[in-house]
Amino acid sequence: MIKERELRVLSALDTPKGRQELADELNYREGTVSDALNDLAQRDLINKERAGNRIIAKPGDARxxxxxxxxxxxxxxxxxxxxxxxxxxxxxxxxxxxxxxxxxxxxxxxxxxxxxxxxxxxxxxxxxxxxxxxxxxxxxxxxxxxxxFAYELQHHTHRTQIKQDIGSGTIVWESHEEFLVRTETEVEQSDYHRTGLDAFAEHGLQFFTTSEHYYFYSAERESLRPEDLFCHLLLIENDSRHRKYALLLAAKTNLSPEHLKAAADEYGLTEIVNPLVEFLQTEGKKSSEATPRWDEFETLADEYEVEL
The missing domain is CATH 1.10.10.10 (Winged helix-like DNA-binding domain superfamily/Winged helix DNA-binding domain)
Structure with a gap:
C-alpha cells in the first residue's frame, strides 16, 4: 500500500522537480526523497528523466x-x-x-x-x-x-503487478485484493490460479479453447471452487454457449444452489446466475431468455457424459 511520504512527494509534483527541490519543499532528507521516488517509479506513478547531472521526476499518466x-x-x-x-x-x-x-x-x-x-x-x-x-x-x-482515487489506485496497482509478474494482460474483473486476468502467457506462479474453460478439465469437462489463458489472482486462496469457475466463465463471456458450459459444470460437480448464489453475490452476478440456478433446480420448468431448452441441455449433457 502507498505510504504517506510517497503521497507527499506525489502531491508536490504539480510540476517536474528534482530531488533536492523536493527535499527542500517537503523538509525531507534527500535520501528519503530518493527512496520515495524509487517506490513511486516502481509503481509506475511517476517518470524519472535525466537532465544533465540531475534526475527530474514527473507525475505519471495513471488516472x-x-x-x-x-x-x-x-x-x-x-x-x-x-x-x-x-x-x-x-x-x-x-x-x-x-x-x-x-x-x-x-x-x-x-x-x-x-x-x-x-x-x-x-x-x-x-x-x-x-x-x-x-x-x-x-x-x-x-x-x-x-x-x-482509492479505486483507481488499486486498479493501477493490479495493472502494475500484472506487468511485473507476467508481462501483459487484460483485467476482466477485480476486487480490492483479487483480479481475473486474460493473457496469452502461461503463468506458473502459485498466486495465479488457472480458470476459464481450461480449468474445467480438472472436473472432467474438456473443451476446445483458444490461445488465450485466464488466471485468477489471489494471495489468500489455495485453489478455486467449482462455483468460482462457474462465475468466472460468465465474467469472461456471458453468451448462450458459455452459460451452457457453466450449467454443465454445476451439474457435473453437484453444485449446491446456496454456494452458487453466494459466489454470484461475491462477483456481482446475482441477476445473471439466479435464473440459471432455477433452471437446474426445476429441470428446465423455470426457464428464461438466458437459459437453453431443457431437451437441448440434456443432449449436451449426454455428449459430455454428465448425469442430470
Whole structure:
C-alpha cells in the first residue's frame, strides 16, 4: 500500500522537480526523497528523466495520479497524505456518494475490525467528507473523488503487478485484493490460479479453447471452487454457449444452489446466475431468455457424459 511520504512527494509534483527541490519543499532528507521516488517509479506513478547531472521526476499518466493531484489542488487546506492511511483507502475503495454502507457491511468487505471502520468513518464525517443517514454512510458529492482515487489506485496497482509478474494482460474483473486476468502467457506462479474453460478439465469437462489463458489472482486462496469457475466463465463471456458450459459444470460437480448464489453475490452476478440456478433446480420448468431448452441441455449433457 502507498505510504504517506510517497503521497507527499506525489502531491508536490504539480510540476517536474528534482530531488533536492523536493527535499527542500517537503523538509525531507534527500535520501528519503530518493527512496520515495524509487517506490513511486516502481509503481509506475511517476517518470524519472535525466537532465544533465540531475534526475527530474514527473507525475505519471495513471488516472489515480490525475485524481489525487486534482484533490490536493481543489482542497489545499486538507492534508491528504496524512489522512489517507491504508485502512481508510480500503474503506474508500467501497464508500462513495452513490451507495450507502453500514459499518458492519464495510467491516465484512474490507476485513478490518469494526473499531477500525468506525474510526475511519468518524474521520470522514468529522471533516464533512461523509454523511450518515439511518445507519448508512456515504461520501458527499464534493468528496466523491476520494472514492475514485482509492479505486483507481488499486486498479493501477493490479495493472502494475500484472506487468511485473507476467508481462501483459487484460483485467476482466477485480476486487480490492483479487483480479481475473486474460493473457496469452502461461503463468506458473502459485498466486495465479488457472480458470476459464481450461480449468474445467480438472472436473472432467474438456473443451476446445483458444490461445488465450485466464488466471485468477489471489494471495489468500489455495485453489478455486467449482462455483468460482462457474462465475468466472460468465465474467469472461456471458453468451448462450458459455452459460451452457457453466450449467454443465454445476451439474457435473453437484453444485449446491446456496454456494452458487453466494459466489454470484461475491462477483456481482446475482441477476445473471439466479435464473440459471432455477433452471437446474426445476429441470428446465423455470426457464428464461438466458437459459437453453431443457431437451437441448440434456443432449449436451449426454455428449459430455454428465448425469442430470
Amino acid at each position: 489515480c495520479v490525475e485524481v489525487f493531484q486534482s484533490l490536493t489542488k481543489s482542497n489545499p487546506h486538507i492534508d491528504f497524505p496524512d489522512l489517507l492511511t491504508p485502512s481508510l483507502l480500503n474503506i474508500l475503495y467501497y464508500l462513495s456518494s452513490d451507495k450507502g454502507w453500514t459499518a458492519t457491511e464495510l467491516a465484512e468487505q474490507t476485513g478490518h475490525a469494526r473499531a477500525t471502520i468506525y474510526r475511519g468513518l468518524r474521520t470522514l464525517t468529522n471533516r464533512a467528507m461523509a454523511v450518515k443517514q439511518h445507519s448508512q454512510y456515504r461520501l458527499t458529492e464534493a468528496f466523491n473523488e476520494l472514492h475514485v
